Amino acid sequence: MKLVKVYVTLKKSVLDAQGEAIKSAINTMGYDKVADVHMGKYFELSFADDYNAMEKDVDAICDELLANPNIETYRYEIAEAE
Amino acid sequence: MKLVKVYVTLKKSVLDAQGEAIKSAINTMGYDKVADVHMGKYFELSFADDYNAMEKDVDAICDELLANPNIETYRYEIAEAE
Numbered sequence: 001m002k003l004v005k006v007y008v009t010l011k012k013s014v015l016d017a018q019g020e021a022i023k024s025a026i027n028t029m030g031y032d033k034v035a036d037v038h039m040g041k042y043f044e045l046s047f048a049d050d051y052n053a054m055e056k057d058v059d060a061i062c063d064e065l066l067a068n069p070n071i072e073t074y075r076y077e078i079a080e081a082e
Numbered sequence: 083m084k085l086v087k088v089y090v091t092l093k094k095s096v097l098d099a100q101g102e103a104i105k106s107a108i109n110t111m112g113y114d115k116v117a118d119v120h121m122g123k124y125f126e127l128s129f130a131d132d133y134n135a136m137e138k139d140v141d142a143i144c145d146e147l148l149a150n151p152n153i154e155t156y157r158y159e160i161a162e163a164e
Contacts, residue, residue, distance in 0.1 A: 007124055008124075009124070009126075022125070022147070022148075025147060026127075026143055026147060029143070029146065029147065031139050031142070031143055033129050033130065033131070033133065033136070033139070034127050034128070034129060034143070035128045035129060035130045036126075036127075036128035037125060037126065037127055037128070038125070038126040039123065039124070039125055039126075040123075040124040040125070040126070041121065041122075041123065041124060042089055042090075042091070042121070042122040042123060042124040043104070043119060043120070043121055043122070044091075044118075044119065044120040044121075044122070045108075045116050045118075045119055046116070046117045046118035046119070047115050047116060047117060048115060048117045049115070051115065054115075057113050057115070060113075061108055061111070061113055061116070064111065065104070065107060065108060065111065066104075
């Protein structure tokens, strides 16, 4: 059993309005040491078994469904799951 | 400069409707080896500097703002940022 952890974040050149809003809320709460906040999405995909084309499939799933390649980038790591 | 990476996910006991919908979409796309999908949120908090109470503050920020403790759990890791 394989667990693929996918992190999708906005490209650096894209304005992260959500992150800005969260940063402002955190600062208003009194935590003024937080200098910057970025928000993204996190996915866990479970595969019953490892197979040769798994990374190719994960790339395709990210490009076609999980991330918008125009404004977002993604990275993932593959872990063993119990 | 410290970078805190926060992962917020639904508790195992809570139905992950988004994850189910994404799994169904992935399977419809022809990737039938994906057995399960969970969706969560991902945050990056930048701190200008390390300080003693940083972990306490991150816990408070997660509990009060980033995660809903009733239905979500969070974990975070602290990394050095350039």
